[in-house]
Amino acid sequence: MTWVNSDGRRHHKSKPIPNRTLPVMAESGDGEIAGTPVQELVLNPQNVPKNYIYEEGGSGFRDALLPSQDDDIPVLDLHRLSSPFTAQQELVKLHHALHSWGCFQAINHGMESSFLDKVREVSKQFFELPKEEKKKYAREPNDIEGYGNDIIYSKQQRLDWTDRVYLKVLPEDQRQFKFWPQSPNDFRSTVLQYTESLRLLSEVILKAMAKSLNLEENSFLNETGERSSMFLRFNYYPPCPIPDHVLGVKPHADGSTITFLLQDKEVEGLQVLKDDQWFKVPIIPNALLINVGDQIEIMSNGIFRSPVHRVVINKEKERLTAAMFCSPDPEKVIKPLDKLVDETRPILYRPVKNYVEIYFQYYQQGKRPMEASKI
Numbered sequence: 001m002t003w004v005n006s007d008g009r010r011h012h013k014s015k016p017i018p019n020r021t022l023p024v025m026a027e028s029g030d031g032e033i034a035g036t037p038v039q040e041l042v043l044n045p046q047n048v049p050k051n052y053i054y055e056e057g058g059s060g061f062r063d064a065l066l067p068s069q070d071d072d073i074p075v076l077d078l079h080r081l082s083s084p085f086t087a088q089q090e091l092v093k094l095h096h097a098l099h100s101w102g103c104f105q106a107i108n109h110g111m112e113s114s115f116l117d118k119v120r121e122v123s124k125q126f127f128e129l130p131k132e133e134k135k136k137y138a139r140e141p142n143d144i145e146g147y148g149n150d151i152i153y154s155k156q157q158r159l160d161w162t163d164r165v166y167l168k169v170l171p172e173d174q175r176q177f178k179f180w181p182q183s184p185n186d187f188r189s190t191v192l193q194y195t196e197s198l199r200l201l202s203e204v205i206l207k208a209m210a211k212s213l214n215l216e217e218n219s220f221l222n223e224t225g226e227r228s229s230m231f232l233r234f235n236y237y238p239p240c241p242i243p244d245h246v247l248g249v250k251p252h253a254d255g256s257t258i259t260f261l262l263q264d265k266e267v268e269g270l271q272v273l274k275d276d277q278w279f280k281v282p283i284i285p286n287a288l289l290i291n292v293g294d295q296i297e298i299m300s301n302g303i304f305r306s307p308v309h310r311v312v313i314n315k316e317k318e319r320l321t322a323a324m325f326c327s328p329d330p331e332k333v334i335k336p337l338d339k340l341v342d343e344t345r346p347i348l349y350r351p352v353k354n355y356v357e358i359y360f361q362y363y364q365q366g367k368r369p370m371e372a373s374k375i
């Protein structure tokens, strides 16, 4: 059973996050407590339930810095990455981006802006449906796939101000179509096309990442296996009357290999932690934000960084995003690549297998999943 996001979130491990932002989980085996979609909570704005509120908040959830021009979140041109004349320069940028920020904005990725709008549109149309219609795709108790929000295990648990549709889109034979909305009509075909585009793109990126480390280009792909998975999550963040005291997503790092995020075109909200400082991720309308997840941090022996990030919300405006999490075949053992370990760079991580499951066990005990791997 995997109730935890299959992206296997891990919580921020250094200072700024007080302990009480860690959800207190009930003992394993306890059932979940029924929650209310955030979209319905908004109908009663005077009464934001306690579990969403960070009393201490206020200290500027929303006034994070914009990255400076000298050290901006790098923008990489994927077209240049694939051209022999410019590839080397772009690989250097990629290496730097993943080492320092753990993420970059990808432009010229080959997907038309009209198609990205379509992906945003089917999600928006789904969340606009009447609640009875959406509930046809509701996730089952203690599981994550389908429409729903946080699984609530304990009354003390801190909740995220977001509703989601979460789908395992690859491998193909593991698709559970009962959770795939049939309305709007083109939801499924759009998701299938988006999945195929990102499957191809994930190979391009994983190869480039290996090359940027002077490794053979399949070094990461060989480790993730033929039956690697992809999970698509549509996030819907309704407006919130007290945005200084509520988070759309609490600080975490993704447990993926890499994650592709299609941001809202107009409403910002994502922040990345770097050098103990929160930075806003600017909107570049047709870019994809690509970030390293824990499993590439492990494989790269810490050279690439899985960045802690969080989502803040907006008082007036809703925000919609789509995150695609890539993950290795759960049967594969994930460990630092041999070539990235030597006397100057000793091995930093223990091997892990089925990181998603490890994540669950650790998270439930109030521990951080990366502790399972860090030496």
Ligand SMILES: O=C(O)CCC(=O)C(=O)O
Pocket: 007, 233, 235, 249, 254, 261, 269, 270, 309, 310, 311, 321, 322, 323
């Ligand atoms: O919606 C966003 O901006 C980011 C969401 C995220 O970090 C996640 O779903 O893991």
Ligand SMILES: [Fe+2]
Pocket: 252, 253, 254, 309
């Ligand atoms: Fe994330």
